[in-house]
Amino acid sequence: MSQGKIAPAAAMQGAGFYNRNSTLQAANLGSALPLLVAAAGAVAVDGATIGIADYGASQGRNSMAPVAAAIDVLRPRIGPDRPISVSHVDLPSNDFTSLFRLLDEDPASYLVGREGVYPAAVGRSHFGQVLPPNSVDLGWSSNTLHWMSRNPCLVPDHGWGVFSADAAVRDAIEAQLDLDWADFLRARAREMRPGARLICQFMGRGPDTHGFEWMADAFWQSWIDVTDAGLLTLDELARIGAPSAGRSVAQIEAPFRDGRAAGLGLVDLAVVAAPDPYWAAFQETGDALQLGKAWADMMRAANGPSFAAGLDPGRDRGAVLDAVTVRLAARIASDPQQSRSYNVIMVVEAAGTA
Numbered sequence: 001m002s003q004g005k006i007a008p009a010a011a012m013q014g015a016g017f018y019n020r021n022s023t024l025q026a027a028n029l030g031s032a033l034p035l036l037v038a039a040a041g042a043v044a045v046d047g048a049t050i051g052i053a054d055y056g057a058s059q060g061r062n063s064m065a066p067v068a069a070a071i072d073v074l075r076p077r078i079g080p081d082r083p084i085s086v087s088h089v090d091l092p093s094n095d096f097t098s099l100f101r102l103l104d105e106d107p108a109s110y111l112v113g114r115e116g117v118y119p120a121a122v123g124r125s126h127f128g129q130v131l132p133p134n135s136v137d138l139g140w141s142s143n144t145l146h147w148m149s150r151n152p153c154l155v156p157d158h159g160w161g162v163f164s165a166d167a168a169v170r171d172a173i174e175a176q177l178d179l180d181w182a183d184f185l186r187a188r189a190r191e192m193r194p195g196a197r198l199i200c201q202f203m204g205r206g207p208d209t210h211g212f213e214w215m216a217d218a219f220w221q222s223w224i225d226v227t228d229a230g231l232l233t234l235d236e237l238a239r240i241g242a243p244s245a246g247r248s249v250a251q252i253e254a255p256f257r258d259g260r261a262a263g264l265g266l267v268d269l270a271v272v273a274a275p276d277p278y279w280a281a282f283q284e285t286g287d288a289l290q291l292g293k294a295w296a297d298m299m300r301a302a303n304g305p306s307f308a309a310g311l312d313p314g315r316d317r318g319a320v321l322d323a324v325t326v327r328l329a330a331r332i333a334s335d336p337q338q339s340r341s342y343n344v345i346m347v348v349e350a351a352g353t354a
């Protein structure tokens with residue numbers, strides 16, 4: 001197990017590319033929306049300002065509907081005059097410009113038709129405290145918490161350590177998942193008001209398999225193809241990857257059991273089969289090329305920057321990502337499959353009177 005030079009997690013591909021290629025993530029979060037709506041109706045609303053936090057907001061497209069839904073439940077409860085702040089948290093490298101353009105210009109913006117709502121951005125990692133103590137009434141995080149702070153070691157034989165053949169690598173990933181999860185919860189315990197609720201949806205694990213193997217293997221194999229074609233070196237191939245993995249129910253529950261999530265209670269936790277909107281579209285159209293393109297663009301949007309971070313400094317990252325994307329699209333088009341993966345949906349409550 002090599003420590004080498006390991007890049008931290010990178011934000012999604014910028015210039016709005018993630019916004020344009022994240023319908024899979026939009027479908028994923030659907031199962032958690034009813035939990036958010038229920039929480040908006042249940043949380044205490046005593047503060048002078050109501051605080052909503054969106055952890056891992058990216059470029060904002062997929063935050064619009066959840067935040068709008070939460071505001072529409074909160075507003076009648078708090079009256080027309082009380083301000084609602086919405087803090088969109090993401091990494092410093094995130095494309096916040098696209099988020100604010102969307103808020104300003106897009107008909108789907110949650111600001112359209114809603115008064116007294118004040119969005120702001122926080123460009124810091126949510127593995128530490130990023131908002132003032134006792135300032136969050138309602139938290140939301142979609143498609144984000146399977147991202148670790150970093151890969152704990154190099155993973156030479158796969159793009160994702162959880163799929164490595166090396167047991168020491170897989171153990172290191174499990175340890176990092178645990179540390180990051182406890183850090184995330186500790187920070188939220190400080191930010192949430194008593195009685196506040198946090199709703200999270202992220203990649204989980206299935207009963208028998210992790211899930212997402214098909215696409216993870218296809219993406220990794222496309223990087224091997226590009227290496228075989230001479231576009232990158234074996235050293236680079238050994239350095240690239242994404243610091244993400246699903247968590248099991250036991251891993252999610254651990255900090256609540258052993259005291260590291262002190263001040264927080266686990267109200268609801270379920271693992272559900274993830275939807276595959278690309279497969280549903282393919283069933284309608286039979287268009288395998290479109291299926292390949294949709295997956296390849298989404299994988300590039302979400303994972304391209306993390307993988308590219310491992311390339312040599314002088315490397316033309318755009319050209320390499322183009323080559324990988326073309327190969328991945330062709331691979332999928334030639335052997336269309338339905339993706340099988342799992343979503344965690346959960347509700348956390350801060351101790352105190354709701």
Ligand SMILES: C[S@@+](CC[C@H](N)C(=O)[O-])C[C@H]1O[C@@H](n2cnc3c(N)ncnc32)[C@H](O)[C@@H]1O
Pocket residue numbers: 009010011012022025026029055056057058059062063089090091094124125126127141142143144147148149302
């Ligand atoms: C797949 S996107 C999800 C975006 C959006 N919430 C959605 O549902 O489509 C994951 C986001 O989490 C962000 N992220 C990853 N690690 C983070 C961290 N430690 N702190 C804050 N944001 C993080 C990434 O930059 C990225 O924008």
